[in-house]
Amino acid sequence: MRKTPQRMCAGCRQMKDKKELVRIVRTPEGEVLMDSTGKQSGRGVYLCRDLKCLEQAEKGRRLEKSLSHPVSVEVKEALKEALKEASDGRSS
Numbered sequence: 330m331r332k333t334p335q336r337m338c339a340g341c342r343q344m345k346d347k348k349e350l351v352r353i354v355r356t357p358e359g360e361v362l363m364d365s366t367g368k369q370s371g372r373g374v375y376l377c378r379d380l381k382c383l384e385q386a387e388k389g390r391r392l393e394k395s396l397s398h399p400v401s402v403e404v405k406e407a408l409k410e411a412l413k414e415a416s417d418g419r420s421s
């Protein structure tokens with residue numbers, strides 16, 4: 330049986346199923362965006378669908394480090410909104 334690919338969350342640093350994580354990608358064009366399809370090419374970093382993990386990653390500047398690129402406030406705000414929605418959807 331094939332296992333689901335595992336990726337490390339940049340916040341809590343736990344290995345999780347790829348499909349449980351959100352991917353943030355730096356495109357070859359130098360844009361940083363949230364990759365909802367998982368198919369965007371470029372260098373990616375993964376986060377749990379949990380605001381706490383985003384906060385932890387922000388504190389350690391791990392998104393920037395992993396992507397070797399600054400992550401704009403706009404991207405972070407968009408991520409927060411998306412994570413909020415994801416966690417709301419799960420609890421209801």
Ligand SMILES: [Zn+2]
Pocket residue numbers: 338339340341342343376377379382
């Ligand atoms: Zn996490």
